[in-house]
Amino acid sequence: MAKHGETRERLLRTAAALFRTQGYHATGLNQVIAEGRAPKGSLYFHFPGGKEQLAVESVALSAGEVHAYLRAVHDLDGALELFAEHLVESDFTRGCPVATVALDAAGESEPIREACASAYGSWQDVLVDFLVRQGVPAARAPGLATTVLAAVEGALLLAKTRRDVAPLRQVAADMRVLIEGAGQ
């Protein structure tokens, strides 16, 4: 049983890494099996829903990890510096773990779209709490959290495309201006 659990976990983490860097369509199940060092047949045993199920669970796994990380963060600059480090260390392949699948697959699969929307929703909830702790009025926090989330997602996209983390630092500085201006 433990072994089954390990294989499942390894397949899921392999798939999550591939979906994050290359998207849904570029990721083949044979690649997941090979890179996950799993026996053929184990993929459909653990994921009877195939690639779609793998994508839904991968997005949920990554979403939970980012959510836990964001909950532990006490300033936006620190969080964005960590995202910048991940990009640089991975030679600009590891951006947002949800965005690529959201753009290349959510339009054709409602379960994948829901998993992506749920990921963004959970991060937005953490941002609302963070903004309220920063003194942003409760009525203003959800809207501002949407803007902060959008700006960070866009900065990750621009940084990956330009191979330059400057957009993350710029967004951190401008979001600070907005948050301070909205403070009570």
Added chain:
Amino acid sequence: MAKHGETRERLLRTAAALFRTQGYHATGLNQVIAEGRAPKGSLYFHFPGGKEQLAVESVALSAGEVHAYLRAVHDLDGALELFAEHLVESDFTRGCPVATVALDAAGESEPIREACASAYGSWQDVLVDFLVRQGVPAARAPGLATTVLAAVEGALLLAKTRRDVAPLRQVAADMRVLIEGAGQ
């Protein structure tokens, strides 16, 4: 000759629409030929570089169209309303014409990455001019333009994923706050 030009244009526009809605990897050349109503063989005649060349030229074509549109725009809310209309009219399939390819293909093809970076660069240039006309100091305009571009890209991603244009309106309102605050 005119006919050759028409076929080339039709293939390119078909490819651009497919890359925009489903990304690079989901788009097959047979689909481009079929939807472009082009004879087999015409694709490699017009695009000897195959799918990569099609992607580079598609991104450049879309980038030029958005650039021309942004140059004609005199307020950010109006531009974002038009993006919202495109999303709603297309049942949330037509977001940013560059972002999906930037995320799912720019990591593996330097020509595609350069085309995407160049698209974002040209939009940023228009935003800098727009911000200066709004009274933002010239020294502050490039940085703020990066943030506005990032926020709009992120809002398009969130709107498409949530099937809700509210993020575009929220970002428009918050970018107005930043632009007014930065004004001379």
